[in-house]
Amino acid sequence: GQQLNQSPQSMFIQEGEDVSMNCTSSSIFNTWLWYKQDPGEGPVLLIALYKAGELTSNGRLTAQFGITRKDSFLNISASIPSDVGIYFCAGLIRSNDYKLSFGAGTTVTVRA
Amino acid sequence: DSGVTQTPKHLITATGQRVTLRCSPRSGDLSVYWYQQSLDQGLQFLIQYYNGEERAKGNILERFSAQQFPDLHSELNLSSLELGDSALYFCASSEGVGGQPQHFGDGTRLSIL
Numbered sequence: 001g002q003q004l005n006q007s008p009q010s011m012f013i014q015e016g017e018d019v020s021m022n023c024t025s026s027s028i029f030n031t032w033l034w035y036k037q038d039p040g041e042g043p044v045l046l047i048a049l050y051k052a053g054e055l056t057s058n059g060r061l062t063a064q065f066g067i068t069r070k071d072s073f074l075n076i077s078a079s080i081p082s083d084v085g086i087y088f089c090a091g092l093i094r095s096n097d098y099k100l101s102f103g104a105g106t107t108v109t110v111r112a
Numbered sequence: 113d114s115g116v117t118q119t120p121k122h123l124i125t126a127t128g129q130r131v132t133l134r135c136s137p138r139s140g141d142l143s144v145y146w147y148q149q150s151l152d153q154g155l156q157f158l159i160q161y162y163n164g165e166e167r168a169k170g171n172i173l174e175r176f177s178a179q180q181f182p183d184l185h186s187e188l189n190l191s192s193l194e195l196g197d198s199a200l201y202f203c204a205s206s207e208g209v210g211g212q213p214q215h216f217g218d219g220t221r222l223s224i225l
Binding site for chain 2: 033035040045088092099101102103104105
């Protein structure tokens with residue numbers, strides 16, 4: 001699959017904080033997706049982005065499809081304890097026959 | 113609840129053995145995807161079926177095979193198992209033929225001893 005570089009690898013959140021993570025690639029993507037995975041469960045689709053520059057929200061989550069089509073960002077506003085988990089970016093690329101490639105994930109935990 | 117059902121939840125077996133993982137997609141979804149999740153490789157796309165036909169193939173080993181039946185449930189067969197095959201195997205489904213899985217099951221954890 002295509003190489004997706006997701007950062008940061010992990011982060012600590014304090015309740016009420018805004019946090020952000022991003023995903024970059026050297027390839028141009030047609031679709032960007034963001035998933036969240038809780039322990040013992042499968043990933044859950046949070047947001048799907050289909051056009052360069054598109055900004056989409058899902059509650060306190062906002063994601064953007066980068067203008068260059070090579071990156072995407074996810075922001076979580078006013079974080080709460082249930083935001084902990086692993087967030088994955090994923091991308092679809094026409095030249096790869098639309099096979100989904102995943103980033104390595106950003107692990108979000110609560111700061112003690 | 114994603115509506116995707118995977119069985120079994122856990123599977124422990126030995127090297128050289130063969131296992132079958134089962135997936136029932138969300139009602140109304142025609143596409144089924146299989147993914148492997150391991151600590152060192154992350155989430156890797158294996159294969160996609162749409163309405164009974166193979167649609168796309170990813171990094172699936174020759175020792176692995178899959179199929180989707182007329183009732184749309186799917187099975188992933190893993191044979192000649194090796195220690196490195198230990199992983200979480202996820203099934204996902206979507207309504208359309210595009211490569212965007214919308215609903216994931218909770219996975220089958222395969223442990224090879």
